[in-house]
Amino acid sequence: MKAKIIKIVVSVLVLAAMIGIYCWAQTTPLITSGSVHIIVIDGEQHVMADDVWEFESTASNPITLHTILSNHYEIVVQHGMLVGINGLMANNTDYFWKIWINCEMANRGIDALLFKDGDEIRFVYTAVGDYYNYAC
């Protein structure tokens, strides 16, 4: 009986930890302001856009990369994934939008990618399977 109670208590604690971790993973702790350099490059390495945008992110009004992009470009997002910028669509089967932040490949999407003042973010229209990219 005692072992059963301990098992239940530990399980509830583990579940609570899992919920906490899930919430932590979802948050974007970006409370800062500044400017980001956005560069959009098509499949032939031509620059489609090269702009610097100011942003001011607060706890009540957090700014994500998604916010900045949708404010300044015509973007298409499907299931949380960026598929189109200014009419250039990636079907994610043959092509996708690879994101580089300060010349390092981003490991998050436009809703969760952390950035700060002065960062350079490149969106490169990339063939699937092209793991080496000379965008930077």
Next chain:
Amino acid sequence: MRVKEIVILSLLTTILVAQEQILAVLPNIQMTFLLIFLYTKIVGVKKTVFIIAIYVFLDCLITSSLGLITFIPMLIGWLLVPLSLGTIFKPCKSTLSLAFVSIILSITYALSFMVAAVIVSEISFEAYVIADIPFTLLLALSSFLSIWWLYDPLYRVINQLHTSAISS
């Protein structure tokens, strides 16, 4: 191998694939470790290796990630489970010890992806580890809980099913 046993193995593979798809909406929360632990203990290491190979192929096919950067680390990560359970973790018999083993194997599974991501995609090691910590923790904790609670009852059911298939 009898036809009936082949059918049982294909059913077990189907369950593995189906639960993955059903739980896909929850990040890294799955019962894959639980099922692979059960399969290893019930049908053996060799047959579980076949189940895993089919499962990984189907999973990559469904999620459109049948490339080397996903397929190879996923295959290695999952194959480590039956191989280690059949060797270094063979003495672990109790449910609680198996639940703790699943935490270790969850971390090795995550590490197998990290190696591929760092080498092939040139993602910085530090950035990958930091970004992956919450998802590895979720994987480890969900594996721990599912094995702790469900291993014993499911073992009885699947073992009975498998035993009746190979004996009749």
